[in-house]
């Protein structure tokens with residue numbers, strides 16, 4: 540593709556984006572979070588002196604069952620990999636750009652053949668994106684080639700999203716240290732359920748474990764408790780669901796600690812809209 544299309548779309552005295560250049564080294568990849576007219580992630584792989592580029596509206600998912608639309612856009616110069624900042628109004632892609640993740644990538648087999656065939660398998664070594672992935676071109680007739688970005692099943696697969704590494708309040712990537720920490724927390728969360736927050740810590744600012752926790756259970760009593768500290772309501776029939784919230788990452792648990800996140804996605808969306816940074820809810 541080369542950089543002709545990239546250069547055609549931009550007026551370089553009017554945008555801080557690079558006009559070209561950049562050194563070749565290890566094959567690098569970068570993902571940028573771009574708040575253009577439509578929020579999207581830009582997924583870029585170094586190949587043959589440029590960055591092959593895809594716009595991924597919902598961002599990469601670590602769940603192998605999820606296929607993320609990735610629209611191939613014009614190749615970008617290698618120097619674009621470090622680009623962060625504001626593309627001024629009136630320019631192509633106007634809006635804020637942050638580097639979301641970067642690192643190196645390794646193709647499985649020939650990149651040229653993979654791109655031609657429409658099936659490119661590769662491994663990512665990033666701070667956020669890791670392990671084995673594939674880009675598959677769809678047969679859809681569109682002005683720009685449409686691909687699907689899919690995580691392969693491996694140690695880095697799981698029910699997590701690029702958005703889990705984004706600060707829900709600012710909608711900007713979490714600081715790098717925290718993006719890395721989220722991984723560590725997730726690994727820890729794979730261990731047996733963490734216990735509930737001890738009563739003495741309620742109200743304190745503490746980082747909460749992400750695993751299932753013990754629900755509050757009722758006790759049989761002869762009389763209802765008295766005083767104004769109590770609310771009484773009818774008992775609704777249904778399921779007891781525990782929720783853990785860490786930024787945009789919301790997980791749901793049954794009272795026995797089985798994960799229910801994917802069974803009630805509407806509940807996940809509702810909890811995510813609360814924009815809580817860290818919480819455990821028993822409901």
Ligand code: MN
Pocket residue numbers: 573575579580581594632
């Ligand atoms: Mn973009």
